[in-house]
Amino acid sequence: MKIVCIGAGAMGLRYGVLLQEAGNDVQFVDTWEPNVAAIRKQNGVYVTRDGKNEHLVEINVCFPEEYHDEPELAIFFIKDMHTREVMDRCKHFIGKKTHVLTNQNGWGGAEMIAEYVDREMIIAGTAMIATVMRGPGKVDFIGKRGEGHVHIVRVAGEPDEFIQRVAAEMDKAKMNPTVCNDYRGTVWTKLVFNAVVNTLCTLINVKMGQFAEYEGAENLTRRLMTESCAATAAEGIKLELDCESLVNQVMYVSKVGNPLHYPSMHQDMSTNRPTEVDYMNGAIVRLAEKHGLQAPNHALLVDLVHLKEASRKYTVE
Structure with a gap:
């Protein structure tokens, strides 16, 4: 399959390198x-993998304006707030037969991509795969090969032949894909997970396992999940797990799955980049308010993350 990865950051490199190693023609933009x-x-x-065995993987990279081929699949890994800006720079090579896959963290990325691409050509989804950018041209894959999983779903329509082809290539790459049927349910299930671990680990400056060690972590997670589940239920979104199962998932992944991992929002905060909190916790707040509900815990976290972003201009004396 001819693939272009738009965004050669942590996740774009993870997807692209694995799919290239599985025999696909991959270009990075x-x-x-x-x-x-x-x-x-x-x-x-x-x-590297878990910080060990550094080796060079040959890849080709260019700026959007330099790429003029027409891929079968464009994998989009750009921060939510930069979606339109980057799509503007890439739209010249997104042909009528090009599918766009996005596994962005928050809610809204696929909707913005739909301003440029027919909804029937967009594949959304989620990734439970931890990856860290160590600097320009350096990436660390967290976890053993074959760990983690990917959920993919068509934004419009039932699963078709093309999404099954994508899943087959992901399977070759040991990404453990699952083809889902419910776009909103799939994306929001990961979003409400992110709105706990990404945000709290960022604010407190801890790894996921360190968060889970706190004796009040489970109750704190439950308070946030209760607000998330009320908002999504009011919208008619059917999450993949019930509220208590989502709490258990957060605790299990934090304790067992990725205890040594700093989530992506933490990486953004520590490198002085804007965070995606408005597309995670902020999305939950907006959804709750749409239905006359309140999500005060998530609203507070949004303000605290923005306060921490603003405070980066001060140096510790």
Whole structure:
């Protein structure tokens, strides 16, 4: 399959490298100039797994304006708030037969992509795969090969032949894909998970396992999930798990699955980039208010993350 990964950051590299190793024709497109420069100078990206066994994987990378082919699949891994900006730079190579896959963290990315691409050509979904960018041209795959899983779902329509082809290639790459049927339910299930671990680990500056060690972590998770489940139920969104099962999932993944992992929002905060809190906790707040409900715990977290973002301009004396 001819694939272009739009965004050669942590997750874009994880997907692209694995799919390239599985035999696909993969090109990377990125807008981060230091990253493009480093990859070109190295003739590839340095990959580690859990911080060990660094090796160079040869990949090709270019800026959006330099890519003029027409891929079968464009994998979009750009922060939610930059979706329109990057789609504007990439729209010239998104042909009528190009499908776009997005596994962005929050809610809204696929809807913005739909301003450029027919909804029937968009595949959304979620990824339970931890990856960390160590710097320009350097990426760390967290977890053993074959750990983690990916859920993919068509934004409009039932599963078709193409999404099954994508799943087959992901299976070859040991990404453990599941083809789902419910777009909103699939995406929101991961969003409400992210709105706990991403946000709290970022605010407190801890890894997921350290969060789970706190004796009040489960009750704190339950308070946030209760607000999330009320908002999604009011909208008629059927999550993949019930509220208590979602609490258990957060605790299990934090304790067992990725205890040594800093979530992506933490990575953004620590590198002085804007966070996606408005597309995670903020999305829950907006959904609750739409139905006359309140989500005060999520609303407080939004304000606290933005306060922490603003405080980065101050240095500790």
